[in-house]
Amino acid sequence: xxxxxxxxxxxxxxxxxLALAAPAALVEDIEAAGAKLQMxxxxxxxxxxxxxxxxxxSLGYLNSCxxxxxxxxxxxxxxxxxxxxxxxxxxxxxxxxxxxLALAANQAVHSGAVAMRDIDTEAAAKxxxxxxxxxxxxxKGGKVxxxxxxxxxxxxxxxxxxxxxxxxxxxxxxxxxxxAAGGKYMITAGGVAMIFQVAKDAESGxxxxxxxxxxx
Numbered sequence: 001x002x003x004x005x006x007x008x009x010x011x012x013x014x015x016x017x018l019a020l021a022a023p024a025a026l027v028e029d030i031e032a033a034g035a036k037l038q039m040x041x042x043x044x045x046x047x048x049x050x051x052x053x054x055x056x057x058s059l060g061y062l063n064s065c066x067x068x069x070x071x072x073x074x075x076x077x078x079x080x081x082x083x084x085x086x087x088x089x090x091x092x093x094x095x096x097x098x099x100x101l102a103l104a105a106n107q108a109v110h111s112g113a114v115a116m117r118d119i120d121t122e123a124a125a126k127x128x129x130x131x132x133x134x135x136x137x138x139x140k141g142g143k144v145x146x147x148x149x150x151x152x153x154x155x156x157x158x159x160x161x162x163x164x165x166x167x168x169x170x171x172x173x174x175x176x177x178x179x180a181a182g183g184k185y186m187i188t189a190g191g192v193a194m195i196f197q198v199a200k201d202a203e204s205g206x207x208x209x210x211x212x213x214x215x216x
Contacts, residue, residue, distance in 0.1 A: 021045065022106045024077055028058040028067070028209045040137055040167035042105055042215075049075040051087060060094070060210040062102035067094050067208055096210035097128045104194075108137060108215035121149040125184055125197035130211035132179055132204045133172035137215045140190040141168050149195065150184040160189075173212075178204060187216060 023042030030037050032055030037043070043059070051057055057070045064080035073087020081091065104127045138144065141162025148154035156177055162168050172179070179185060182200040186193055194216050 022102070023062065023109055024079055024102075025059045025061045025082075026105070026209065026213065028060050029056070030058070031056045038166040040169060042109060043077045045077055045079050047077040049077075051075060060096075060208065060213075062096075062105050062210070063098055065094050065096040065098055065101075065210055067092050067210070094208040094210050095130045096207075096213070097130075100127045101210065101213065101215070105215040108139070119186065119193040119195065121186060121195065123195060125195045127194075127214060128197040128199050129214060130199045130202050130207045131173075132181060132198065132202050133175075133177060133212065134179070134196070134198075134214050135172070135209065135212040136170040136187060137213070138168045138170055138189050139192060139216060142190060144170055144187065144189040146179070146185055146187050148180065148183050149186050154180070154183070173205070187214070189216065192216075 021044035024045050025043050027037050027039055027041045027043060029039055032049070032051045035049070035055070037049065049057055051070065051072050051074070053072050055072060057075060059068045059070070059082060061080050066081055068082055068089055068091050070082065070084055070089045071087055074085045075087070076083040082089065138160060141160045144158040144160050146156040158170055158175065160168060160170055179198050181198055181202045183198045184195065185198065186195050194214070196214055
């Protein structure tokens with residue numbers, strides 16, 4: 001048996017817990033002493049966040065579209081909501097693309113974006129956002145182009161500085177850019193691309209972070 005074959009065999013015997021877990025929720029905000037998490041980080045089932053007596057954490061669950069506001073205690077991330085010990089939690093449902101958002105986040109975490117040269121603009125959108133000014137989590141900084149693909153003429157260009165810590169992002173609300181309700185768009189950055197849709201009933205500023213989010 002070759003060295004490579006033995007190595008593959010050993011890797012297959014590793015427990016599943018050592019593999020990169022799929023993200024379950026987005027950190028929308030956090031204020032806690034010593035916290036390693038930052039805004040727009042993803043967390044996975046089983047992750048634990050210690051908030052102490054008065055730390056605060058806001059989570060948005062990618063599958064269930066549940067938003068949690070948590071104060072204090074020990075937070076254990078679940079699949080669709082958190083377990084909170086010694087703290088207080090309030091939950092609300094928000095508008096988001098549920099399973100498609102979770103899938104997009106998982107692919108983003110595992111570098112599963114499609115190369116720009118391989119993208120099919122006729123393919124179905126990977127994700128639908130419910131706000132005219134989406135929030136993009138980018139694979140890297142540099143040149144970003146958002147182009148409408150179901151009509152001609154609309155194109156937006158940005159030069160984004162890569163962050164040394166935390167997620168590199170493009171917030172169209174901060175850029176004062178609105179896309180068209182019902183429009184189908186392609187975003188390209190760092191040599192990869194993604195097709196997304198803006199909901200026909202989308203407005204500006206009416207939904208939470210999950211409804212605006214495009215993990216890319």
